[in-house]
Structure formats: C-alpha cells, structure tokens
Amino acid sequence: MGARPDITAWRPDVEGIDEVFHAHFADHAYPMHTHDAWTLLIVDEGVVRYDLDRHEHGAPSSVVTLLPPHVPHNGVAATPGGFRKRVLYLDTGQIGADLVGRAVDRPVLRDSRLRHRVDQLHRTLVRPGDELEAQSRLALVSERLVRHLRDQPAAPQAHDRRIAYALRDLLDARFVEGLTLREAAEKLHSHHTHLVRAFGREFGMAPHQYLTGRRVDLARRLLLDGMRVPEAATSAGFYDQSHFSRHFKRVVGTSPGRYARTGVATSPPY
Structure with a gap:
C-alpha cells in the first residue's frame, strides 16, 4: 500500500482562478488526462516528469510549468520520495486560446521572477480576506505568462x-x-x-496595501473610542478577527487588543 497523499484543494473567491490544489505525492502516477483550464504548476520538492503532446518534459523546483487546456498529459515523480506541488487552474479567459499551441511547444518557463510571483500568489490565496491582493498578483502573473508565450519583451510603461x-x-x-x-x-x-x-x-505601494492601511487607520480610531476588537474588525472591513489581527500587527507593530488597552489613559503618557 502506498503512502497516503497530503492534499488540499479549494475554490478561492478570486475571479480567474477555478481551483487551487496543493499536494504531496510519494508514489502517485497520473494517467493521461486533460483539463478544461490552464494548469499553472510549481514544484516545491522533487521533480515531476510528464508527457505533453507525446514529448517528455521535466518540472524541477526552479521553473514554472504552464499546461494548456484540452491537451493530454500525465505525471510521475522523477525523484525518490515523490514530489510536493502547488497548482492553480486558471480559467481560459486569463490566457488567450490562440496561445495553446505555443504552450504545447514551451510548457517550461525558466523565469525566477515569475516563479517568485506565483509563490506569492499562492501564499496570498491561503489567507481569506486578501482577495484584492490575490487579484492584483494574478493580473501581474497572467501578464508575464502571456508575454513569455508571445516572446514579447517588457513593454515600456507610461506613467498614468x-x-x-x-x-x-x-x-x-x-x-x-x-x-x-x-x-x-x-x-x-x-x-x-x-x-x-x-x-x-x-x-x-499596491492598491491592496493602500486599502489595508485605510482599514487599519479606521480600526485604530474605533479601538481608542472603546469598541471591542471583534466589532472593530467588522466595522473596518476585515474578513474576520484573524485577518484583522494579522494586518493590524504588521502595520502598527502590536496586536489590536494591546493597542486598545492603551486607550484607557485620558492623556498621553509623557
């Protein structure tokens, strides 16, 4: 009996992403199959070997792999101990259908900056409440994927x-x-x-950073006015208390509860 796989999958509230799939497989071998979405894959441990359109490819941890929709492929570990991977299934609107052929020919993208951006996107997706950040990161990832497939250099950006x-x-x-x-x-x-x-x-700064800063500013005022932490989190627009506490501490340097307790003084402590 093989080792039990470690799998997490969910559908995020982020337009353009059909599914997020994280998995650690010790000995699983995928048969030939297809998806109706673009498969954006990064490998964190091990190497995946796969066939795409009757050509063999490898996915080590240093690259980004993009598999086009409706094209058969398989997958198996090429290293002892299996592999750990993170996958985004992107709807077909994220990348043009005219680029399927290019992706078949060049599914492996050797781009460390893109690899870092995909990693950041995954880290954002596991945190409920940061959907605007995820949308912003997805936009930049999709743009870079399309540029790779079209062999386009970075376009000069007008300062608007x-x-x-x-x-x-x-x-x-x-x-x-x-x-x-x-x-x-x-x-x-x-x-x-x-x-x-x-x-x-x-x-x-990114738009999501600005929005978070505005929410934290409002929450600070509410806490010093005596509002309880859970109500302040909701009133300032945070997803839940955990979401609120994480961002508040990162911006202010202390927890909402500790910050609120400083509000009992009627005058500054100096």
Whole structure:
C-alpha cells in the first residue's frame, strides 16, 4: 500500500482562478488526462516528469510549468520520495486560446521572477480576506505568462498619474466594503493590470496595501473610542478577527487588543 497523499484543494473567491490544489505525492502516477483550464504548476520538492503532446518534459523546483487546456498529459515523480506541488487552474479567459499551441511547444518557463510571483500568489490565496491582493498578483502573473508565450519583451510603461489618483479616490470611497479589481477597471475604463502598475508607480505601494492601511487607520480610531476588537474588525472591513489581527500587527507593530488597552489613559503618557 502506498503512502497516503497530503492534499488540499479549494475554490478561492478570486475571479480567474477555478481551483487551487496543493499536494504531496510519494508514489502517485497520473494517467493521461486533460483539463478544461490552464494548469499553472510549481514544484516545491522533487521533480515531476510528464508527457505533453507525446514529448517528455521535466518540472524541477526552479521553473514554472504552464499546461494548456484540452491537451493530454500525465505525471510521475522523477525523484525518490515523490514530489510536493502547488497548482492553480486558471480559467481560459486569463490566457488567450490562440496561445495553446505555443504552450504545447514551451510548457517550461525558466523565469525566477515569475516563479517568485506565483509563490506569492499562492501564499496570498491561503489567507481569506486578501482577495484584492490575490487579484492584483494574478493580473501581474497572467501578464508575464502571456508575454513569455508571445516572446514579447517588457513593454515600456507610461506613467498614468490620472488613473492612479482615480483609483485612490475609488479606494477611499470603498475601503470598508471593498471592491474587486474588475469593478475598479470597469468604473475607471482601464485594464486591471494597468491599474495595478499605475498605482504602484505613483504611490509606491499596491492598491491592496493602500486599502489595508485605510482599514487599519479606521480600526485604530474605533479601538481608542472603546469598541471591542471583534466589532472593530467588522466595522473596518476585515474578513474576520484573524485577518484583522494579522494586518493590524504588521502595520502598527502590536496586536489590536494591546493597542486598545492603551486607550484607557485620558492623556498621553509623557
């Protein structure tokens, strides 16, 4: 009897991602099969050997693998001890159908920056409440994948201050209830990737970082006014108390509860 696989799978609330799949297989061998989505794969331990369109390929931990929809492939460990992998199944709208042939010919992408960005996206997806961050990271990943498949160099980026400030105004108006990157793009009549890049160039931070900062500022005021931590988390727009505490401590340097207890003084301690 083989070792029991360690598997986690879920459907995130992020448009463009059909499924997230994390797995550690010691001895599982995939038969030939297909998916109706783009398969974006990174390997964290071991090496995966697979056949795609009757050609053999390998997926070590240093590369990104992109398998196109509806093209048969298999998979088996090429190293003792199996392999550990993380997979995103992207809907077909993320990458054009005209690029399937290029992906069949070149499924292995040797791009350390892309590998890092995919890793960051996975780390974001395991944290409920950070959907805007995940959407922003997905936009940059998808853009880089398409550029690889089209053999395009990085395009020069115009400095669009107008769209950056328009997005900031929109985030200011919606920071408690939040918004998706697609909603912002539709309201501002701009491509979602352009929004992320323009905002970052103008303000030195990503849109999700700005939104989180606004939420933390509101929560600080609510806590010092005497609101309990769970109510402050909800009122400031955080997903739950864990989501709130993680971001609050990262921004402020202490936990919400400890911060709130400093509010019992009627005058500054100096």
